[in-house]
Amino acid sequence: MKFTEITSENVEEFSAYIDADTADDLDRTFFRSIGALGDDDAPVGAIVYELKNSENEDDTKSRIILLEGIDDEVTEQLLDEYKKELSEDEVTESYYETSNETLYKLLSDNGFSGEQEEGEEISVSVEDLRKLNGVFKVKSFPEYIKSISELSTLQYRSFIKNCLFRGKYGILEDLSYLPKSWFETEVSSCAVVDDTVQGILLIRKNPSGKLIAQLYVDIGPDSRRNLLLILAYSCRKITELYPEGTEVIVRRHSDAVRKLTDKLLSDPKGDKVYCGTRSEE
Amino acid sequence: MFELTTQNIGTLLLDGSTIFLLIGVLMLSTIMRKRGRQDDKLFFLLVIENMVIAVADIITYLADGKDFPGARFLNMFGVSVFYLVMIMLCMTWEQYATVRFKRSSMKLSKRRKLSFIPGIVMQFILVVNFFVSYVFYRDDSNRFNGLVFAVDRSNGYHYGILFVPMFLVMGFYMVVGFVLVAKYRTGSNKTLIPVWIYFIPLAVGLIVPFVFGGLSLTSIGIAMSMMFTHLGSASEITESVSEGGESA
Amino acid sequence: MSDVGYVSLYVNTVAIMLCLGVHVLVWKFKMKDIREKRVFLYLLGDIVVMSLFYILCTFRDDGVIPCNKLGAMFLETGLEMAINIFALIWFLYVDYRMFHSVGHIKRNAVIIMVPLLLAVLMNIINIPTKFLFDYDMSEMHVVETSFYVFLDVIRLAYFIVSIIILVIRKRKDERMKFFSIGAFIIPSVFYVFLYYFTPFPTVSLGLTIAVTLLYAEMVNEKCYQDEKTGFYNMLYLDYLKKRIAENKYDLRSILMFNVPESEMEKSSPLITKQLPEFCDTIRCGKDKLIILSRVKDKGPLTMLSEDVKMSLEEAGIAVESSFKLKKKNETAESFLEDFMRNA
Numbered sequence: 001m002k003f004t005e006i007t008s009e010n011v012e013e014f015s016a017y018i019d020a021d022t023a024d025d026l027d028r029t030f031f032r033s034i035g036a037l038g039d040d041d042a043p044v045g046a047i048v049y050e051l052k053n054s055e056n057e058d059d060t061k062s063r064i065i066l067l068e069g070i071d072d073e074v075t076e077q078l079l080d081e082y083k084k085e086l087s088e089d090e091v092t093e094s095y096y097e098t099s100n101e102t103l104y105k106l107l108s109d110n111g112f113s114g115e116q117e118e119g120e121e122i123s124v125s126v127e128d129l130r131k132l133n134g135v136f137k138v139k140s141f142p143e144y145i146k147s148i149s150e151l152s153t154l155q156y157r158s159f160i161k162n163c164l165f166r167g168k169y170g171i172l173e174d175l176s177y178l179p180k181s182w183f184e185t186e187v188s189s190c191a192v193v194d195d196t197v198q199g200i201l202l203i204r205k206n207p208s209g210k211l212i213a214q215l216y217v218d219i220g221p222d223s224r225r226n227l228l229l230i231l232a233y234s235c236r237k238i239t240e241l242y243p244e245g246t247e248v249i250v251r252r253h254s255d256a257v258r259k260l261t262d263k264l265l266s267d268p269k270g271d272k273v274y275c276g277t278r279s280e281e
Numbered sequence: 282m283f284e285l286t287t288q289n290i291g292t293l294l295l296d297g298s299t300i301f302l303l304i305g306v307l308m309l310s311t312i313m314r315k316r317g318r319q320d321d322k323l324f325f326l327l328v329i330e331n332m333v334i335a336v337a338d339i340i341t342y343l344a345d346g347k348d349f350p351g352a353r354f355l356n357m358f359g360v361s362v363f364y365l366v367m368i369m370l371c372m373t374w375e376q377y378a379t380v381r382f383k384r385s386s387m388k389l390s391k392r393r394k395l396s397f398i399p400g401i402v403m404q405f406i407l408v409v410n411f412f413v414s415y416v417f418y419r420d421d422s423n424r425f426n427g428l429v430f431a432v433d434r435s436n437g438y439h440y441g442i443l444f445v446p447m448f449l450v451m452g453f454y455m456v457v458g459f460v461l462v463a464k465y466r467t468g469s470n471k472t473l474i475p476v477w478i479y480f481i482p483l484a485v486g487l488i489v490p491f492v493f494g495g496l497s498l499t500s501i502g503i504a505m506s507m508m509f510t511h512l513g514s515a516s517e518i519t520e521s522v523s524e525g526g527e528s529a
Numbered sequence: 530m531s532d533v534g535y536v537s538l539y540v541n542t543v544a545i546m547l548c549l550g551v552h553v554l555v556w557k558f559k560m561k562d563i564r565e566k567r568v569f570l571y572l573l574g575d576i577v578v579m580s581l582f583y584i585l586c587t588f589r590d591d592g593v594i595p596c597n598k599l600g601a602m603f604l605e606t607g608l609e610m611a612i613n614i615f616a617l618i619w620f621l622y623v624d625y626r627m628f629h630s631v632g633h634i635k636r637n638a639v640i641i642m643v644p645l646l647l648a649v650l651m652n653i654i655n656i657p658t659k660f661l662f663d664y665d666m667s668e669m670h671v672v673e674t675s676f677y678v679f680l681d682v683i684r685l686a687y688f689i690v691s692i693i694i695l696v697i698r699k700r701k702d703e704r705m706k707f708f709s710i711g712a713f714i715i716p717s718v719f720y721v722f723l724y725y726f727t728p729f730p731t732v733s734l735g736l737t738i739a740v741t742l743l744y745a746e747m748v749n750e751k752c753y754q755d756e757k758t759g760f761y762n763m764l765y766l767d768y769l770k771k772r773i774a775e776n777k778y779d780l781r782s783i784l785m786f787n788v789p790e791s792e793m794e795k796s797s798p799l800i801t802k803q804l805p806e807f808c809d810t811i812r813c814g815k816d817k818l819i820i821l822s823r824v825k826d827k828g829p830l831t832m833l834s835e836d837v838k839m840s841l842e843e844a845g846i847a848v849e850s851s852f853k854l855k856k857k858n859e860t861a862e863s864f865l866e867d868f869m870r871n872a
Contacts, residue, residue: 055827056826161829161832162805162807164824164828166806166807175828176831194629287531291729305741306741478553481546485546496535496539498543508741509551
């Protein structure tokens, strides 16, 4: 079996194994992908993973996002190839989170620990957001709350730098490498005070049409009020611009996000997923 | 017996405020002294001298006219220290202005060494005056007022023949210092601080008590003048400390 | 005039002289932020007004200026207003100094102004009702009621909240070292204490000394700055080295720019525009700037480097940049030493 790097140029060949949303991320700085090719050079499987802490002094980790193969032999060989690649990036630990029971069993057979937990991601519908509009009770938004489409590149980059230098990344390891246009600029909102961005809610739209919250932060003196207003603004924009069936994904990666979703949504629960880790040292 | 009058409390308040202010300025100007510049060291000396003057002033005002044991000695001592350190302060001020504004070196030329002679002589006279006046105190049989001043048996104060020359000597150094400040300041019209700001507090501090009596404003007047000059000149003279030195 | 009157007159005259002197010095002081300078000047101006009112009240109490009851009450009310306004201006000064945001002040204008408006209203209503204080024409002095404490509480609220904001911000921002809480609190509290336990109005002198010490700190900060570019100088780097050695400064990365010496002054505002908060920029040579930060990833440093380069190249200034991240087992001290040695 041969292995090849999957990039945006050849990802279509692996479309049977890599969905459109994952394919969209392959060009991102810390995403890696290995494709398995059969004897006739036809794609037979793929693994996609994201590196964490690869540019700093902390231990580098790898999150397996996708592992698909035509059969178990392919997936096992992909895992072996994956392990070889990890040594080049000095990865010390791999981990995963999946709802796929077959994948969980495969990974468990290959040295990964595994247990079932509530997943970090929760899905919010447009209807839920309409109810939230009622909870926020904002009749009209102040002038300084706007979409990020109204920001200049300098304003956007200045704010992102301020966030990064304070250690605020949201769920984006590669926030410093992503341009403003990568986000859904009409529904992503910000608070601009004295010509400076103070707070932001960045939302990405995947090829499948899902909206995913990426970064939600305010670094100004009125952070509490601004956070509420920018969230309310984005919710209203989403309900205005997107149809009922649109899914909004929120990854509850920190206690602060968890508390917020618990407060705003009734009984928010992630799907049951399998999680596990494996040491790569 | 010792009794604290309202005037005494007022003097304590004003001189105490001088010391308070100067301690604060000293603590906050430690970074300036780290620059290693000579004028910063001279400013430090000015502040210390000013604080000593304030303390001597307090002692004098507390002892003046009182009849508790040691009051006359304290009065003589306080006033002597006051004038001694005042002369020293005036000389330091002149040296500070020369180094800071005229940008001369601390090393004294022959001419500058000669210019200190009146001050040194006056200080010697004050030391002699302390002993002479204390021994030959003024009373009905002896009308000797000391070389510069004397304090009589009832703790009253009298001027001697060298009292006015002493002020002339102080005035000489002060005026030379201020002339150097006015003449050698550099900067644009925007940043140049009006020179009267530097000597008006001192003038008020010296003249008002002399004319109206009552409390002493000398030490706080001096403190304000010195502080305004040193802190104010920070925005007048350009410098580059990047290379750890001073330019121009 | 009585002895107490003379002392009060002298004390407040000294306060006025000191205030006016510092006022001129600050006016001529090169400050980047004009608004900050303006508020500081208002602070000084208010102390002068306060001192004048103290003097007039002293003359009133000593019978130097003939005054009827209404006049006496107006003078006292004027003094109280000056003190109330000082509390507000102080709060605004601290708030602006911390956040440099007029928008923030405007949006919170109601919360900020309500206590002052309440105090002003109380003072105005007091003139006919005398529920806060009254002027005893026979004894020639002010008599305070038990309700007067509410006025003190309002003023104290401004001070306490401003101190809290200051303490919180100082923990996060290294540059706030040039705003010493002690320099303000110690003289203010001490002289207010004296005011309550002696017959002398020492409040304005205490506030003047406090504000003068804050000005001295501004001058202090200037010593740490490179005159031509406004960035920090090697003295500041020495200070940061001490902080690093004491584990009070979390240094994780250093970014360096080489800008031709002749272009350094021209490029400094362009570079400043690109700099984020919470990093320290030091001019450590004729053509070298270093930025010390807590960032531990390459991405933000690359972003900053690109933005600065682009900005300078648009202005026709050639610039070279490089950066280094602290290694896992390396101490911040040795990291900085190695970097400076090789720079």
